[in-house]
Amino acid sequence: MIWVSWREQRTETLIAVGILAVVALLLVPTGIEMARAYDHDGIAACLGAQPSFGCGDAVRSFQDRFNQISNLLGWLTLLPGIVGVLLAAPFIAQFESGAYRLDWTQSITRRRWIAGKLGLSLGVAVLISVAFIALVTWWRTPLVHLNGRMESSVFDSEGIVAVGYTLFALAVALAVGVVWRRAVAALIVAFMAYFAVRLFVDVWLRQRLTPPLSATWPARKDELAVLRHAWVISERPSDRFGNAVVLRIGDCPDGNLKACFAAHAPGYIHAVYEPASRFWAMQLVEFGLFAGIAVALIAFSAWWIDRRA
Amino acid sequence: MTAAIRTERLGKRYGSTWALRDCTLEVPAGSVTALVGPNGAGKTTLLQLAIGLIRPTAGEVRVLDCAPRADAAALLPRVGFVAQDHPLHRSFSVAEMLKLGRCLNPTWDEEAARARLARLGIPLDRKVGKLSGGQQAQVALTLALAKCPELLILDEPVASLDPLARREFMNTVMEVVSETQLTVVLSSHIVADLERVCDHLVILSQARTLVAAPIDEVLAGHRLLTGPRADVTAVARFHEVIRESHTERQTSLLVHANGQVYDACWEVHEVDLEEIVLAYLGYGAPLELREAVAS
Numbered sequence: 001m002i003w004v005s006w007r008e009q010r011t012e013t014l015i016a017v018g019i020l021a022v023v024a025l026l027l028v029p030t031g032i033e034m035a036r037a038y039d040h041d042g043i044a045a046c047l048g049a050q051p052s053f054g055c056g057d058a059v060r061s062f063q064d065r066f067n068q069i070s071n072l073l074g075w076l077t078l079l080p081g082i083v084g085v086l087l088a089a090p091f092i093a094q095f096e097s098g099a100y101r102l103d104w105t106q107s108i109t110r111r112r113w114i115a116g117k118l119g120l121s122l123g124v125a126v127l128i129s130v131a132f133i134a135l136v137t138w139w140r141t142p143l144v145h146l147n148g149r150m151e152s153s154v155f156d157s158e159g160i161v162a163v164g165y166t167l168f169a170l171a172v173a174l175a176v177g178v179v180w181r182r183a184v185a186a187l188i189v190a191f192m193a194y195f196a197v198r199l200f201v202d203v204w205l206r207q208r209l210t211p212p213l214s215a216t217w218p219a220r221k222d223e224l225a226v227l228r229h230a231w232v233i234s235e236r237p238s239d240r241f242g243n244a245v246v247l248r249i250g251d252c253p254d255g256n257l258k259a260c261f262a263a264h265a266p267g268y269i270h271a272v273y274e275p276a277s278r279f280w281a282m283q284l285v286e287f288g289l290f291a292g293i294a295v296a297l298i299a300f301s302a303w304w305i306d307r308r309a
Numbered sequence: 310m311t312a313a314i315r316t317e318r319l320g321k322r323y324g325s326t327w328a329l330r331d332c333t334l335e336v337p338a339g340s341v342t343a344l345v346g347p348n349g350a351g352k353t354t355l356l357q358l359a360i361g362l363i364r365p366t367a368g369e370v371r372v373l374d375c376a377p378r379a380d381a382a383a384l385l386p387r388v389g390f391v392a393q394d395h396p397l398h399r400s401f402s403v404a405e406m407l408k409l410g411r412c413l414n415p416t417w418d419e420e421a422a423r424a425r426l427a428r429l430g431i432p433l434d435r436k437v438g439k440l441s442g443g444q445q446a447q448v449a450l451t452l453a454l455a456k457c458p459e460l461l462i463l464d465e466p467v468a469s470l471d472p473l474a475r476r477e478f479m480n481t482v483m484e485v486v487s488e489t490q491l492t493v494v495l496s497s498h499i500v501a502d503l504e505r506v507c508d509h510l511v512i513l514s515q516a517r518t519l520v521a522a523p524i525d526e527v528l529a530g531h532r533l534l535t536g537p538r539a540d541v542t543a544v545a546r547f548h549e550v551i552r553e554s555h556t557e558r559q560t561s562l563l564v565h566a567n568g569q570v571y572d573a574c575w576e577v578h579e580v581d582l583e584e585i586v587l588a589y590l591g592y593g594a595p596l597e598l599r600e601a602v603a604s
Contacts, residue, residue, distance in 0.1 A: 004412050007405060008398065098396045102449075105360050105390035106413035107456065109381050307364075 001108060001116035008117070009090035013124050016083045020128055023076065024135055031139035034066050038142035047145060059146065070143055074153040076136065080162045081194035083128055084169025085187050087121045092177030092186050114302050121170065122298075129166040133157060148229025148276050152202045155231070159283035164290030169194040171297035178301045201286065207233050207274065209285050214272045229276040239267040313338045313373060313460050313492040314359050320367035321354050327516050328354040332368070334511055334521040336494055341486055343503040343524075344496040345586055346513035352496035353393055355513065356464045359494075360390045373460060386416055389453030393464040395446045399438035403431060403448055410452045422455035425481070443474025450481060461485075463495040467502075475499075479506055500583040510582070512589050519589050524582065531585045534562040534575040544572065552588040563588040 006013075038044065043062055046055035094100045104110055136157045140149075149158045156162065173190035180186050212233055217224050219237060237245045245267070274282065314336040321329045329351035336342045344352050357363045358370050361377030361384070370377060375384040397406060403426065411417050426433065431444050440448065446466060453461060463482070467475040483506055485491055497503060503510075510527050512520040520527060531551070534544065538560045541553055549565040563580060564570070570577050580588075 001412065004409050007401065007409070011400065097399075098392065098394065099398055100396075101362060101390075101392040102396045102398070102452075103409075103413070104362060105385065105388070105392065105453075106410065107382075107386040107415055108413045109385070 001112060002120070004103070005116045005120040008094070009087070009121060009124075012086050012089050016086050016124065016128050019079070019083065020131055020135075023079070023132070027135055027139045030066075030069055034139070034142055037062060037065065038145075043142065043146070062142075063146065066143065070140070071153075073136065073140070073157070076132075077153070077156045077198070078195070079132060080129055080165035081169040081191055081198070083132075084125060084166040084171075085173045085191050085194070087125050088170045088173035088177060088190070089183060089187060091117060091121065091174060092181070092183045095178060095181045096183045110306055114305055118298065118302065122167065125166045125170050126163055129163045133160070133162050148231075149279060150229060150231035150274060150276055152206075152231075155279075155282070156198075156202070159279065159287075161283055161286045161290065164287040164294070165194075165198065167294035168197070168290040168297075171294035171301070174301045175297040175304075178304050201289070206282070206286065209289070210274065210278060210282050212272050212274050214270060216268050216270045219267055219269050224271075226275055227271060227273055231274040233272045233274065235269060235271045237267065237269050242268065311338045312336060312371075313340070314370070314494065316355070316358075316368065316370045318368035319355070319358060319365055319370050321351075321358060321363060322366040327366075329358070329513075330367075330516040332513070332516075332518050334518050336492070336511070337509065338492050339490060340509040340523075341493040341507045342495070342509035342511060343507035344494060344511045344513060345498065345500060345503065345590075346496075347498055347590055350513040351516045352498075352513055353464055356390075356462050356494065356496060357392075360388060360462060361385075362392075386414060386456060387459045389456050389458035389461040391446075391449045391453050391461075391463045391466055394469060395449035395466065397437045397445055397449055397452075399436070401437050402434055403437060403440070404433040406437060406448060406452060407433070407455075410455055414456050416457045418455050418457055422451050425451050425454070429477075429481075441474070443470050443477060446470060446474065446478055447481065450478065454485060458491070460492045460494070463493070465496055465498070467497065467499065475502065482506060500586045504582045510586075512586060514590055527585060528579070528582060530565055531580055531588075532564055532566045532570055533578040533580045533584070534564060534570065534572075535578065536560060536575045539574060544575070551585075552591060 041058050041062055042052075043059060045052055046059055094103070103113055108116075140154065140158070144154070144158075147154075149155060156165075169190060172193050173187055176190050176193075177183065177186035180189075213226075215224050215226060239245055312335040314334075316332050316334055319329060319332040320327060332351070332355060344355065346352050354363070358365055359372050359377060361381055364378060372384060373387055377384055398409070401409065407419065407422055410422070411419060423433070426448070429444070429447050431440065431447060437445060437448065446469075450463070450466070453463075461482075466482075467478050470478060479502055482493060482495070486493060486506075493507075495507070504524065508524055510520060510522060510524050511518065522530075536559070538555060538558055541550060541560065541562060544550060544562060544564065548567050548570065550562055551565055552563040554561050562575075563585070
C-alpha cells in the first residue's frame, strides 16, 4: 500500500517539494547576505542595554536594506494553503476520474486504503511545512532580533502554526473534494476557504483567543519595556484625565509620533498588546485550532468515503 | 446448484430515485451470466452492490456467501471486478499497474498476467493513458484475472470499444472461461455477441428484473406468433404476451409460452435472443401492456 500511495501522489509531492526548493533558492542567498550584514554592521551590539553611538543609523540602514524582501515574505503565508490543497489533489482526482473503483476492488479493505493514502499525504504535508518554517525562521533571525516575531506577518510563518495551516488546507480540500468529486472546483473552493479563514483569524480572532493586556504610560516618557517585540494591537493617546484625543491627519507632519503625542496630548498613551512572552502559548492555541478543525474534517472525509460512497 | 450472487429484494435509492428496486435473482456458480438492459436500468448499481462499492438501501445481496461490505476482507480477494469504462491510473505505466495489483492482492499471478499482456502485444513500459481503449480494457481485465478470482464481474466491458476490440475482449473472456471454473457476470446493453459467450441471461429494465434464466430456457420459452389480425385476449389468457404489433391485416405477438402453443390461428416461429431482449426492453413493463390488451 505504501508504494501505491506514493506512486499515486508522486507528482503532487514532487511539485510541493519543487515549490519549497524555489522558495529556498530565493531565501538562502539573501539570508546569508542579511546574516553577514548583521554581523558586519554590528547590529547585535545595538540591541544591548547601552546602544553605542551611531546605532540608530546602523539599524535604520539595515532595516531599509532588507525591509522590501521581508515584506515580500508576507506572501509566503499563502504557501501552506497551496501545499495543503496540492497534496489533497491526487485523492480528489481519483474520485473524479473514477479510478478509486479500481483501488477499492483490489483485495485491500477501504479503511486500509484510506489510512495508507491519508497517512502519506499528511506525513508529507507535515514534513514540507516544517521545512518551510525552518527555512523562514533561519532567514528571518536577524530581523526577529530587531523587531520580534509577534506581528501577524511574522507570527504566521514562525513556530508551529504553519503546520496547522497546511493540515487545515489539506483537510478542507479533502472534505469538499470527496463530497463534490470535482477536483479543480474543490481545490479552488478549498483555497478560497483557506484564505478567508486565515484572514479572519489574523484580523479578528487571534487577539480574542488570548485576551490582550493593556498598558498606560505618560506620553512624555519612553515606551514601556514590555512593549518591546510585542504585538501592539492598538495604541491611542489621551489627555491628562484619560479622555481620548483625536489626532487629525496633518497634526504630525514629520511622522514622529512621540513628539506628536507630546505636543498635542500632554497626557497618557494607552496600548493594547500581546507581550512577546506569549509567543508559544499563542502558537499552541492557534495550531490547536487549525489542527483541530483539520482532524475533524479528515475524520468526516474518511467517514464519508467509508459510509456514503 | 449454489449461487455465486444471490439478491433478495435488493434496492438502491439515490435521493428520491430508485436506481434498483426489488431485485431478487440468483447467478449460479459456474455460469457465464449476461446482465442486459437499457442504460439506466440499474445494471451498474447491481454490480457495484455486489462488489461492495455501494451499500444497499433495501434488501440483501450475498456474493460467494459473503456480505460484500461486512466481509470485504474475505470477499475482495475472491472477486475480480472491472468497473465501467475500465478505470486505470492513466499516468501509470502498464508495469506499474501490475505492481499496484501485486501490492494490493495476496493472491496474484504475475506470470500469467505478463504472459497475457505479451500475447496481446501490450508493452509494459507504455503509459496507460497512451494505450488504445481496447488495450486499456484488456489491461483492466488482466488485472482482474491476475487476482485468480472465483467470480469475475465485468460492468459494460465492451460498451466503449470498437467492434474489433470488442471481439478480442470477448475472446479473452471466453478463453479464460474455457480454461477455468470461473463464474462470470457481465453487463451489457449490446446483445450481439452475448449468445456466443453467455449461458445465463438476466434482463433488467426500469430498476426491475424482468427475466433471470438460462439462455436455453429463454430461447425455448419464447415464440413469435403471427396470424391474421385478431384479438389477443385468448392468447394472453395462457401465455405471457411480451410484445404485440399489428398491421392492417396481420398481428404478430412475441410470447413467453406457457408450454406449447396449440392454436391453429397462429403460425409459430422460433426467435433469437436479440429479438427476445429487444421485445422486453422495447415495451418496458409487460404488465401494463397486458392490462392495455385486456381493456
